Amino acid sequence: MSFDPGLFMKAMSHQAPPYILEHLNLVLIPMGIAILIALPTGIVITRPGYRHLSPRIMAVFNAGQTIPPLAVIAIFFPFLGLGYGPAILALTIYALMPIARNTITGISTVPEDIKEAARGMGMTSWQVLRRVELPLSVPAIMSGIKTSAVLTVSTAVLAALVGGKGMGAIIFAGINFFQPELILAGTIYIGAMAVFIERFIVLMEWLLSPAHLKG
Amino acid sequence: MIELENITKKFPGADSFSVDRISFRVNEGNICVFLGPSGCGKTTILRMINRLEEPSSGNIFVNGKNVLEVDPSGLRQSMGYVIQQIGLLPHRTIEQNVGLVPELLGWEADKTRKRVRELLEVMGLKPDEVVRKYPHQLSGGQMQRVGVARAMAADPPIMLMDEPFGAVDPIVRIRLQDEFLSLQQKFQKTICFVTHDINEAIKMGDYLIILNQGRLIQMGSPIDVLTSPADEFVLSLIGEDRGVKILDLTRCETLMEPMRETPDDLMGSGCFVQSIQPVKLALEVMMKKDSDHVAVCREEKVIGLLSWKNIKKHINRVSGEDE
Numbered sequence: 037m038s039f040d041p042g043l044f045m046k047a048m049s050h051q052a053p054p055y056i057l058e059h060l061n062l063v064l065i066p067m068g069i070a071i072l073i074a075l076p077t078g079i080v081i082t083r084p085g086y087r088h089l090s091p092r093i094m095a096v097f098n099a100g101q102t103i104p105p106l107a108v109i110a111i112f113f114p115f116l117g118l119g120y121g122p123a124i125l126a127l128t129i130y131a132l133m134p135i136a137r138n139t140i141t142g143i144s145t146v147p148e149d150i151k152e153a154a155r156g157m158g159m160t161s162w163q164v165l166r167r168v169e170l171p172l173s174v175p176a177i178m179s180g181i182k183t184s185a186v187l188t189v190s191t192a193v194l195a196a197l198v199g200g201k202g203m204g205a206i207i208f209a210g211i212n213f214f215q216p217e218l219i220l221a222g223t224i225y226i227g228a229m230a231v232f233i234e235r236f237i238v239l240m241e242w243l244l245s246p247a248h249l250k251g
Numbered sequence: 252m253i254e255l256e257n258i259t260k261k262f263p264g265a266d267s268f269s270v271d272r273i274s275f276r277v278n279e280g281n282i283c284v285f286l287g288p289s290g291c292g293k294t295t296i297l298r299m300i301n302r303l304e305e306p307s308s309g310n311i312f313v314n315g316k317n318v319l320e321v322d323p324s325g326l327r328q329s330m331g332y333v334i335q336q337i338g339l340l341p342h343r344t345i346e347q348n349v350g351l352v353p354e355l356l357g358w359e360a361d362k363t364r365k366r367v368r369e370l371l372e373v374m375g376l377k378p379d380e381v382v383r384k385y386p387h388q389l390s391g392g393q394m395q396r397v398g399v400a401r402a403m404a405a406d407p408p409i410m411l412m413d414e415p416f417g418a419v420d421p422i423v424r425i426r427l428q429d430e431f432l433s434l435q436q437k438f439q440k441t442i443c444f445v446t447h448d449i450n451e452a453i454k455m456g457d458y459l460i461i462l463n464q465g466r467l468i469q470m471g472s473p474i475d476v477l478t479s480p481a482d483e484f485v486l487s488l489i490g491e492d493r494g495v496k497i498l499d500l501t502r503c504e505t506l507m508e509p510m511r512e513t514p515d516d517l518m519g520s521g522c523f524v525q526s527i528q529p530v531k532l533a534l535e536v537m538m539k540k541d542s543d544h545v546a547v548c549r550e551e552k553v554i555g556l557l558s559w560k561n562i563k564k565h566i567n568r569v570s571g572e573d574e
Contacts, residue, residue, distance in 0.1 A: 153338025156303060156411075157351050157401070158328030171342050246342030248385035 039216055047221035052206050056225060059203040062192035063233065065124055067185055070131035075177070078139025079165070090140055097133045105130055105191040109198055123192075123200025130191055131184045138180025142173030171246045178241035182234060189230040193222075203229075253277040253300060253409065253441065258309035260295055260465075269295050270306075271465040277458070279408075280439040284456035286446060286488070291462040293445045297411050300443060301327045313409065328352055331402030331410035331440075335417040337394050339386035345371070345397055346382040352405040370400040375430060392423040399431070403438075413445045428454060449488055453477070453496060461485055474500050478569040494566040498530040506530055506565050507547040507555030517546040518553065526554060530565075533557050 081090045103111075109126045116122035146169050154168045155161075196204025203222050210218030242250070253276070260270040270292040277283040285293035298304040300311060302323040311318045318326055339348050346367050347354075353363040368378040374396040386394060395416060402410055416424045416431075428451065435442070446452050452459055453473040461469045461476065469481035477497045480486045489496065504526035517523060523546040524533045533545050537559060544558035 147336075147338075149334060149336035149338040150340060151338075152303070153332070153334060153336075153398075154340065156301065156327055156332035156334065156338075158324045158326075158355055160324050163355070168340060247344075248342050248387060 043215065044217035044221060047206070047215075047217050048224070051218065052203070052221045052225050055201070055203045055206055055222075056229070058201045058205075059189075059192060059226070059229065062123065062127060062195050062200065062202045063185065063188045063229070066127035066131045066188055066192075067181070069124075069128045070135055070184060071181065073128075074132045074135035074180075075139055078136045078143065078177075079170075081140055082143040082169075084161075087144075090144065094137060094140060097137045100129075101133045101137075105187075106194055106197075109194055113198060118199040120195075120200050123195035123198055123202075126198075127188055127192055127195065131188050134183040134187070135177070135180045138176045138183075139173065142176025142180075143169050145176070146172045174244045174246060175241065175249065178237060178244065182237045182241070185233050185237060186230050189226060189233060193226060252279050252312075252314055253283075253443065254312040255296070255300075256310040256312070258296070258299060258306045258311065260292070260299060260304060261307045268307075268465045270299070272309075273462075273465075273467050274309075275460055275467065275470060277441055277443060279441050281457040282435065282442040282444055282455055283458045283460060284444045284446060284452040285460050285462060286449065286452040286456075287462035287468075288447060288488075290464070292465040293447075293462050294413055296462075297413055297443055297445050301330050301332060301411055303327075324355075328355055328405065329407055329409070331407045331412075333398050333402045333410070333412040333415040335414040337386075337398040337418065339394060339397060339401070341386050343385075344382065345384050345386070345389070348386065348397060349401045349404055351401060356405055358405075366404060367400075370403055371397075373403075373434065374400045376400070391419045392427070395419055395423075395427060408441060410440050410442045412442060414447070415444070416451070417446075424451075431455075449490060450496075453500065461488065494570055495531065497566065497569055498534065498562065501530045501565070502527050503530055503533050503545075503547045503557050504549075504555065506561045507557040508561065509555045510553065512553075517542070517544070517556075522546065523548050523553070524557070525549070530557070530562060534562065 080086060081093055105126075108130050109123070112122055112126050116125060150168060150172075151164055154164045159167065192200075192202050193204035193207060195202045196208050203226055206218050207222035210216060210220075210222065255276075256274050258270055258273045259268055261268050273292075273296065275283075285296060287293050295304055299306050300313070300318065302318055305319075313326075340351070343351075346364070349367045349370060350363040353366060358366075367382070371378045371381060376393060376396055381389065381393070381397070386397070389397065395418065399415060402412075416427045419427065432455065444455055446455070456473055459469075459471060459473055459476050460467060461481075463484050469476060469485050474497070476485065477489060477493055477500065480489060480493075486493075503524050507526070520540060520542075522536060522540040522542050522544075524536055526547050526549045533547075536545050537543065543560075544556055546553050547555040547557050
């Protein structure tokens, strides 16, 4: 297998770019759905009535995280078949776990005396959640979203295997046709996307962080 | 006025009562201290008054209203609450922390701002220096002061204080206690005060309620409790130095022998005390001046003589020991 710089330049400038948007969709859509599901779930699980469930649910989330992404896709393939939809679903499930886990950890590590004082001042439980627990959990929640997003950028490559398109298509094409130029170009774009998304979330995290941590 | 009627509390899963059939009344403008070892139920009683815990049975009345029939949030906003861990909100400035209850009550921003500054000043903090700071930028003593200021923000007639000066060193604690007592002279709040420290209880309390294992063992004024402890438990709680503690609460005028003529030698050598000062101080003066007695004055005038013999007799009498 030889490396052809001309072919590599062509892959970088023409073949790979059309997949960027597709790949971003494979990241942003599952992330969006995952946040919409995991955040409220994490909040509900930390409410007094359900708190006793949280160790068990955390155990499920932790176990879920240890399954390799390819296996997640493989598990769902028999039920959902091939294509874009199943890929989105598998990626969503995979993205859920770090967000839910960090939301639960974040909220349940808000010190008891702070919540106690807030209630003692006459805040309703909704006000305690909205004004005390959530603001103080922002760093943990955002770090869960960050982990999840970076993971999804790389896992989404596998979507191509089940016909889900994305940057994986060009990488697997490179593997199938013995063209390392394509693999390298795809990988570079994946890396760039991961770095870009991570930086963006760090910025969001800073904007949303509780005031006393901004220093 | 706060009134508890036959209150019991049993936590789910516990096999004994945390609070066992307790009734008492706290009169307006009084500091009532709940005293006892940890686990005696004192904090639970406090938390039932503002409904952070619900009693298993019994009734609690605040100014004639049954607290179990009012909205808990509104009830808590109408009472100041101070806890040992302080629990300031770390992501809010000192100004926002102190203005928390006014904010919940929907005060105008200007009114709240003025009130916050006024209170910080009352609590001995410089408003301009602290309002923009966050809690972690303050010292422990400053945080305790902010905690008390926050509880007083909406001027509640009732304050619930759970070891409010427990997290600072002894020197700062004594200063905070003194300052708080002089504030209380002015504001006359009705206060429930939890502590496990007998010295703090005697100093702060108009009235003591002594608890052990959920049961009320004794209630009465500090001097009542010191002079006639109900049982061995109270005796052990008070400690070996009961006599000295009594002398700290007894005024010189109550033990002196009235006397008109001026014993010049005593006055000249500085061997005198004021009639309202505690007998403990008279002892201190006697030791320093190596004298068996001190002159007792009211302002500039000598009104009596206090001798070591009188003090000893008094200690023996109240301790129930023979001379």
